[in-house]
Amino acid sequence: MSKSRSKVSDQVMESLATALVKAMEKGCLAWPLPQPPVFDADFPPIHPKDSRELPEIALALLRADRGMFDSHLAITVDLIVPHRMNLTDDPFEVHERWLLRRLSILTERLLFSIATEWLAHALDNECPNSDKWWLAISLLNGLSDKPHGQPVHQGYHLVESIALGERPGTWHTQPEVTNANMDWNPHGMVPRTTSVTAHEGGSEAAIWMLTQLEQGDENRRLLLIEWCRLLLERKELLPALGIANILKRRSADPSAEVASRVVGCLARLIEGDREKGLGCVEILSKRKDIQVRRNMADVLTRLFRRIGEDAVDLLNIMLADEDESVLAAASATVGDLRFLDESMWADKILELCNHPNRIVKRNLVYTLRDYLSAFPADQRKIIPTLWAVGDEVLLTRLRELLIRMEEVDHDRFASTLIALKDLDLDNLWAPMLIRNEERTQEWKDWLYKNEDQPVAREQSTIHISDKTETEIPDLADALDTLGDMGFLD
DSSP: OOHHHHHHHHHHHHHHHHHHHHHHHHHTTSOSOOOOSSOOTTSOOOOOSOTTHHHHHHHHHHHHOHHHHHHHHHHHHHHHSOSOSOTTSOHHHHTHHHHHTTHHHHHHHHHHHHHHHHHHHHTOSSSOOHHHHHHHHHHHHHHOOOSSSHHHHHHHHHHHHHHHTSOTTOOOSOOOOOTTSTTOOTTOOOOOOOSOOOOHHHHHHHHHHHHHHHTSOHHHHHHHHHHHHHHTTOGGGHHHHTHHHHHHHHTTOSOHHHHHHHHTTHHHHHHHOHHHHHHHHHHHHTOOOHHHHHHHHHTHHHHHHHHGGGGHHHHHHHHTOSOHHHHHHHHTTGGGGGGTOHHHHHHHHHHHTTOSOHHHHHHTHHHHHHHHHHOTTOTTOHHHHHHHHOOHHHHHHHHHHHHHHHHHOHHHHHHHHHHTTTSOOHHHHHHHHHHOHHHHHHHHHHHHHOOOOOOOOOOOEEEOTTSOEEEOOOHHHHHHHHHHHTTTO
């Protein structure tokens, strides 16, 4: 072993030993510990008698198994060092000072690696080690103290493995073998495992772990929500672990930060348990915390797609909010009403034309194209209303819409001009004169002097080298096609 490697290894070992004892003592505050989900029936597990013994046993095991420590240290160093060196260089020599300045990062990663190692031995179906189960579950509980970094990602995988009663790193699903794989057999019938099954004993242990987080401080509750968000991808585990009930309770959490994190779980929760999901939505919609209100406005589009008409009341509540961020997000979601009821959608646009906040009126322009497609005659006179009350930004957006309308829908532009005739149209004529002075003058003469209406423009063509002609597709048709394909969702 080189001098640099020895120096780094010794300092990391001392730091790791201190952090291990501290984490074990913190994890053993919750006593008694849950029973191991996997054990040998001939050798039933015996629960430790004193919580003070486990930190001492963990430290002794760490110092005795130096090979495990060296192996995890080498893997961790390879993962975190900057890869700006030759492949033959020793990272301990090249980055000795860099590593020693990051002892806390090394220590945290090594602690989770050790917890994974012990848990793998405890959940080994061939030879389960119940003694290491008490160490692993205590260490995991002690390390789960912040809502970011290793506790989120590695901690989640350990909890998932506990709930499934399988060793960490086990592939829970088998991908379908296709002709892109070397082992594909077109005549073979291979059964596939496409789902996971919650382990009864593992679920009880995982629930114990989740309960410790829920009863902890704000950081531990935030970590709990992060785990729940990831567990929502495993629908088979939701009933067994009671994830929906946890999220419903945390929707009323005293901390606005915790409740706002729950908002990010609503879409998946509703897909897994609609009733509990709607219960969370109801609780969160009544909270007055500005952070929660803003997050609810941000996910409103996703809620519309999952709960339909039940989201209309949420939209109305948000449109009556005083915060501009909430109003901006909610007004941008008005267009989703057209998928429920086109008449209600059009009436809501007309109602919001006189909203006191200018941001709401500006955001209405984005849904006007769909409105004119559904109601080409504009019986509600929405465009004239917006033009009359609009500020400079709103007029600019409306002007862009009208100029494009003149290019792609000649007759609709003419009917819209008639509705705008009594208003000030200088903001419309000025850019049109720059684009095409002659045609703009024809429109003005038709509108104000009763002359003939300008004829529709001919579609442009592109001449290819082989003298064939290809018509440029209409932009409106192209946008409709993209919308049907989901690109404009």
